[in-house]
Structures are given as C-alpha cells and as structure tokens.
Amino acid sequence: MYLPTFRLDGKTAIVTGAGRGIGRAIAVGLAEAGADVAIMSRTESDLRETARLIEAAGRKACMLAMDVTERDQVQKAVSVVIDEFKEINILVNNAGMNIRSKALEVTDEEWQKIMDTNLKSAFMMSQEIGRTMADNKNGASILSISSVGGHTALRTGVVYAATKAAMIQMTKVLALEWGTFGIRVNSLGPWYFKTPLTEKLLSDEQYVNDILAVTPLNRIGELYEIVGPAVFLASDASSYITGQTLFVDGGMTIKGF
Ligand SMILES: NC(=O)C1=CN([C@@H]2O[C@H](COP(=O)(O)OP(=O)(O)OC[C@H]3O[C@@H](n4cnc5c(N)ncnc54)[C@H](O)[C@@H]3O)[C@@H](O)[C@H]2O)C=CC1
Numbered sequence: 442m443y444l445p446t447f448r449l450d451g452k453t454a455i456v457t458g459a460g461r462g463i464g465r466a467i468a469v470g471l472a473e474a475g476a477d478v479a480i481m482s483r484t485e486s487d488l489r490e491t492a493r494l495i496e497a498a499g500r501k502a503c504m505l506a507m508d509v510t511e512r513d514q515v516q517k518a519v520s521v522v523i524d525e526f527k528e529i530n531i532l533v534n535n536a537g538m539n540i541r542s543k544a545l546e547v548t549d550e551e552w553q554k555i556m557d558t559n560l561k562s563a564f565m566m567s568q569e570i571g572r573t574m575a576d577n578k579n580g581a582s583i584l585s586i587s588s589v590g591g592h593t594a595l596r597t598g599v600v601y602a603a604t605k606a607a608m609i610q611m612t613k614v615l616a617l618e619w620g621t622f623g624i625r626v627n628s629l630g631p632w633y634f635k636t637p638l639t640e641k642l643l644s645d646e647q648y649v650n651d652i653l654a655v656t657p658l659n660r661i662g663e664l665y666e667i668v669g670p671a672v673f674l675a676s677d678a679s680s681y682i683t684g685q686t687l688f689v690d691g692g693m694t695i696k697g698f
C-alpha cells in the first residue's frame with residue numbers, strides 16, 4: 442500500500458488560540474480526523490463553542506482558559522492535559538496577535554506584547570510539551586502558525602513580521618535538535634483568511650483589491666483551506682517532513698512580474 446494515513450485516530454492534540462479563527466478551524470479539523478483535542482485560549486465562552494464542535498465530531502475536548510504568555514499557566518495547562526489525555530502527540534502553536542504600528546511608532550509595550558504572544562508562547566509551549574514528546578518517542582508533530590509576513594515584507598507591522606520570521610527559523614532549529622526523538626517540527630505560513638484578526642481589514646474593498654492583485658489564485662483563503670495542510674503536517678502522511686514551512690497563500694509568495 443502506498444497511500445499513507447491522513448487519519449489521527451487514537452492521537453491527542455493541543456491547539457493554542459483555539460477559541461476562534463484559524464485555531465478553532467484547525468482544532469475541529471484535527472477532531473474530524475480522529476484526534477482528541479485540548480484547546481487553549483483566553484476566553485472561556487469562545488472555547489465552549491469550539492469544544493462543542495469537537496464533541497460533535499465525536500471526539501473528546503479539554504478546555505483551558507489561560508494566557509499562553511505566562512510560563513506558570515503553560516506548565517499548569519500541560520499538566521492538566523497530560524492527566525486527561527495521558528500523552529500528547531500533536532502541538533499546534535496558533536495563538537497570535539498584531540498591533541499594526543509603523544516602525545517609527547512602535548512602543549516598548551507593543552513590542553513586548555507581540556513578541557510574547559506570537560513567539561515566546563510558541564517556544565514555551567514547544568519546550569513544555571517537547572519534554573514529554575521526547576520521553577514518549579511517540580512520533581510527535583509540532584506545527585507553528587507563522588505567516589507569509591515571516592517570508593516577505595508586508596505593510597502590517599515590523600514586529601509581527603519579526604515574530605513570524607523567527608517562528609520559521611525556530612521551526613528549523615527545533616526540527617534539527619528534536620529529530621533524534623522522532624519529533625517532527627514544521628510550520629504553516631498563511632496569507633489572508635477572514636477571521637476576527639483580519640475582519641476589519643478585509644471589509645475594506647481597496648485593501649482586498651490590493652491583496653488580490655498579488656495573489657495568483659485571485660481570492661482570499663477559506664478557513665477549511667488551512668485545515669487540510671494542518672492535518673497533513675500533523676499526520677503520518679507527512680512522516681518524512683520536518684523543519685519545513687508550507688505557505689498556504691494562494692500563490693502570493695511566488696508572485697513575480
Ligand atoms: N487570519 C489571517 O489572515 C492570518 C493569521 N495568521 C496567524 O494565524 C494565527 C491565528 O490567527 P487568527 O485566527 O486570524 O486570529 P484571531 O485573533 O481570530 O484568534 C487568535 C486566537 O488566539 C488567542 N490568543 C491571543 N493571545 C492569547 C494569549 N495570550 N493566550 C491565549 N490565547 C491567546 C485569542 O484569544 C484567539 O482565540 C495567528 O498566529 C496569526 O498571526 C497568519 C497569517 C494570516
């Protein structure tokens with residue numbers, strides 16, 4: 442048989458920022474592929490809806506309202522998930538935010554908040570869960586949600602771009618270090634998808650026209666279109682892929698003239 446499995450039956454996953462947007466879509470998609478899913482975000486009411494969708498897919502949900510920028514909360518949350526699920530096979534570092542200031546106007550507080558939310562949280566989650574994955578040697582997969590903004594210059598903020606570029610490089614170094622434990626580390630680099638993070642921008646017709654002008658597929662992505670690549674990189678269908686960033690971008694990063 443040549444076709445590897447895209448299924449996640451018997452697997453367990455953690456998704457950060459799963460209260461809405463891309464995180465919710467990926468969390469539910471992992472459940473539809475067979476995984477039990479622990480979901481972390483700040484807003485309990487958002488998490489309850491994601492948990493409902495996971496359970497509607499026939500899988501277990503473990504909800505953790507917390508702040509992924511705080512090490513003690515990350516450690517506590519990971520311990521709760523391991524008590525509940527016994528082991529963790531998949532980690533999706535999705536939580537992120539942006540403050541779209543011009544470089545000359547960025548404040549120290551803005552710098553720290555974006556760095557902590559987008560980059561530090563992903564590293565802390567990877568450290569705390571990587572420890573258990575290394576012990577279990579269970580063919581684990583870590584997936585970070587970067588951005589095309591980590592690869593090509595966007596007008597949406599230098600600090601955000603720096604965090605996403607750092608995520609791409611962190612993916613490579615963790616893949617190098619943790620391959621010996623059988624842990625695969627990859628990232629996804631989305632272009633625009635309509636979520637609460639981008640809703641306001643995508644309601645501006647001129648802005649959308651500017652996006653389409655650099656997007657060969659000439660449309661904004663639909664949330665289900667990020668789920669397939671996420672399940673692929675989480676599953677054994679990508680068992681010989683590590684250290685890579687897969688841009689889910691309608692062709693934006695290859696746009697030339
Ligand atoms: N929507 C888009 O077009 C794109 C999004 N991305 C990335 O995808 C990821 C998800 O983005 P969206 O779903 O659009 O964002 P969103 O703003 O709709 O959702 C972000 C989620 O992260 C959670 N979160 C934020 N800070 C947190 C913290 N300190 N602790 C716990 N949870 C926290 C929020 O509560 C929310 O549930 C982000 O990393 C973003 O940078 C990348 C490229 C494009």
Ligand SMILES: C[C@H](O)[C@@H]1OC(=O)[C@H](O)[C@@H]1O
Binds near residue numbers: 538590639
């Ligand atoms: C594509 C980017 O990751 C996305 O675009 C935005 O405006 C958001 O703030 C992100 O930077």
